[in-house]
Amino acid sequence: MSTAFPRALIVGASSGIGATLALKLAGTGAKVAAVARRQAELDALAAQSSGRVLPYAGDVLDYAATPALFDRIVEDLGGLDLFIYNAGVMPPVEESEYNFDKDRQMIEVNFLAAVQWANLAAAHFEAARAGVLCGISSVAGERGRRGSPVYTASKAGLTAYFEAMRNRLTRYGVRVVTIKPGPVETPMTAGLKLPLMIPADRAADEIISALEGGATEAYVPAIWRPIMFVVRNVPSFVFTKTNI
Amino acid sequence: MPPRPLAQSPRKVFDGFGFCQRSVSAFVQPRSVEDVAAVLSRASEEGVRLGMRGSGRSYGDAALNGGGLILDMRHMGRVLSWDAERGVIEAEPGLTIRELWTRTLADGWWPPVVSGTAWPTLGGCVAMNIHGKNHFRMGGISDHVLELDLITPGGEHVTLSPTRDPELFFAVLGGFGMLGVVTRIKLQLKRVYSGRLKVQQFHTPTLQSQLERFEQHTQDSDYLVSWVDCITSGGGLGRAQIHRATYLHEGEDPAGVAMLSPAKQDLPGHIMGVPKSVVPKLLKLFSFNLGMQAVNLVKYAASVVGSTKPYLQGHAAFHFLLDYVPEFRQSYAPGGFIQYQPFVPKEAALPVLTEILRRSQRAGIVSYLGVLKRYRPDRVLLPHALDGYSLAMDFPVTAANKADLWRLCGELSDVVTEAGGRFYPAKDSVLRPQDVQRAWGQDRLSRFAALRRRADPRGVLRTEWAERVGLDVFDR
Structure with a gap:
């Protein structure tokens, strides 16, 4: 089986979209380095993929360890063709709750650590004049929402960062892909009632199809594109009166 | 809090002037002799390999050190002294040729040797022993360097001149940055009577x-x-x-x-x-x-x-x-x-x-x-x-x-x-x-390797060029 991405790296791969992506990419013949905190989950992925998923236990918030871990992975893979940042957290935030601990965790995991990892991959790809740099952002990043102020801010930041990377790297033959999923059934969304929820398996299929098809921005599923077009253009004075 | 390990310094894609060679390196930007000494000593302790870079005007990989650390010298570019009577300037290595002549020409002095672009730093000029369109008369820039201060990865701080440790002096000149970091250059300029x-x-x-x-x-x-x-x-x-x-x-x-x-x-x-x-x-x-x-x-x-x-x-x-x-x-x-x-x-x-x-x-x-x-x-x-x-x-x-x-x-x-x-x-x-073996011959290369063992016993200094042409190999 031929794969478009022989050497892939997924950060945030122990469950949900990341784990599914890792297994599916491995199924196409790719060697996939999977980074996550939980060794046992990573080992299970390695076993399920007949060893094509390579487990790397690591915490994205261990900023001091990240550069060396990235270098080790690239060396082990013998290069890098695809980088995906998928790590994300969305702790429940109640109405009228202003919780800096949760806010900080979301900004760090969803945005700051993404910047650190993607910077490393971007420099590698810029020097190589090749590669695909992918960030799993969210439709949530398109408007600031009352129910999840900092989650939406972290994803808005991630979307802007990946757009900037695209503007920086396209001239060097590097493709930068922003994925904007709507709600997906994963441990992160367990117990939540969200609209148009799709299984992680389908989300992963659509992401891979966007990666293989040359997209630079993809809504998952595609129906979110027209929906978000409308949502983006709702005037603020109307938005303040909604429960979105 | 202890300083961050050098390998965790910010990274950048560096390229050669011909932009067909490039690589990713961590980089640090020393601003003083003390900074340079500290980086050299830490690089040695931390096992990080270090290459120097000025304005990046070397065409190929002579100022590249992919996977290692680049010592970006551009922030050490001060004029330390200027004697307009004798035409003698002392400067830090990050001073560019352009900054040099714009400082001295009004007093009637021009650099005796310049490259085809005014952007190289003096440190780069000395490391490469640059030539101009007048080598047949004036030689390389090495012929006009009166004195150098050098810090070696081995921890030596030395002042070199044609009479003070001439062997090391004439090896550092044109030694492509493999014997230490030059922190001060004293240069004799050429008197000119017209612009x-x-x-x-x-x-x-x-x-x-x-x-x-x-x-x-x-x-x-x-x-x-x-x-x-x-x-x-x-x-x-x-x-x-x-x-x-x-x-x-x-x-x-x-x-x-x-x-x-x-x-x-x-x-x-x-x-x-x-x-x-x-x-x-x-x-x-x-x-x-x-x-x-x-x-x-x-x-x-x-x-x-x-x-x-x-x-x-x-x-x-x-x-x-x-x-x-x-x-x-x-x-x-x-x-x-x-x-x-x-x-x-x-x-x-x-x-x-x-x-x-x-x-x-x-x-x-x-x-x-x-x-x-x-x-x-x-x-x-x-x-x-x-x-x-x-x-x-x-x-x-x-x-x-x-x-x-x-x-x-x-x-x-x-x-x-x-x-x-x-x-x-x-x-x-x-x-x-x-090519390098034949061009310079075993005798010169052995003498260079011996000096390198003395100056850089742990092999801290490295560039992609030195490694490619086989000059990075010696008994560590």
Whole structure:
């Protein structure tokens, strides 16, 4: 089986979209380095993929360890063709709750650590004049929402960062892909009632199809594109009166 | 809190001036001698390999250190002292040639040796022992360095001069940054009485006549350089346009005294009537063999019909051809270009340069720009100069021609070393270990390795160039 991405790296791969992506990419013949905190989950992925998923236990918030871990992975893979940042957290935030601990965790995991990892991959790809740099952002990043102020801010930041990377790297033959999923059934969304929820398996299929098809921005599923077009253009004075 | 390990420093993609070689490195930017000493000592402790970089004007990989640490010296560029009576300047290594002359010219002093661009830093100039269009008279910049301060990775702080540890002094000069970090450079400048040079251009229809004219004029010229048409074959092989220039004596050019003001040295806005901002785009249109043949033909024809009467030209305009069109490299996008610059003893110059031009033409890989210069022997341990000539040739690099270009350069290097020739690290992208072995010989290389063991016992210093040509190998 031929794969478009022989050497892939997924950060945030122990469950949900990341784990599914890792297994599916491995199924196409790719060697996939999977980074996550939980060794046992990573080992299970390695076993399920007949060893094509390579487990790397690591915490994205261990900023001091990240550069060396990235270098080790690239060396082990013998290069890098695809980088995906998928790590994300969305702790429940109640109405009228202003919780800096949760806010900080979301900004760090969803945005700051993404910047650190993607910077490393971007420099590698810029020097190589090749590669695909992918960030799993969210439709949530398109408007600031009352129910999840900092989650939406972290994803808005991630979307802007990946757009900037695209503007920086396209001239060097590097493709930068922003994925904007709507709600997906994963441990992160367990117990939540969200609209148009799709299984992680389908989300992963659509992401891979966007990666293989040359997209630079993809809504998952595609129906979110027209929906978000409308949502983006709702005037603020109307938005303040909604429960979105 | 202990300082962050050097390997966790910010990273950057660095490239060579020819932008066909690049790599990712962590980098630090020292601002003082203490910073440099601290980085060297920590690099040694942490097992991080470190390469120095100034303005990044080396064409290939001489200022690259992929996977390691780059010591970016541009923030150590202060003038430490300037003696306008004696023309002696002391400066930190990050000072550029441009910053140097803009400081000293108004007092009537010009750097005795400058490269074809004003952007290199003094540290880079010293590490590469740069030459100008006057090597045959003034030697390399090493001939004008009075003193150097050096910090070695081994922890030594030493002041070197032609009389203080001359062996190390003449190895650090032209030692491509492998013996330590130079933190202070004391340089003797050249007295000038006008902001202008007297320049004369003429053409020579063959390589032989070109070399003869060079030999005629080495005594009565301060600068000699020729642009060589590397594309035309047959009877016109190696035809050229020569520029010779001389300094003006005291009182010879009263109007030129005002030109000692740096503001009057601005580079012209037009080249042969074309606005310089348009030149890269125009060149790009002609960036194929036939197109460049046409450009070379027009340029040569212009020199044939042009006047040979001397004219006056500002120092900056005469020297810094590459700076006329800052974006000239874009005409080589996207693959970039290399410069191949062999140095050949004068007795062998005619046959070897003929062979080089013919071989490249036969291979269908021709240089779009060739520059010939004359040299005298050099005192440094690893010199590129010799009593002879260099022919610098720019070659565009493309995905299609790369393997053939490297093969051709390998063949040319065999021809050059067979004739006792040498090469220049600052320009190189293609040399192999055997080329360097033959060019410098075992004796010089052994002495260099011994000095390196003394200065850098743990092998902290590294560049991609040194590693590629096999000079990074020694018993650690």
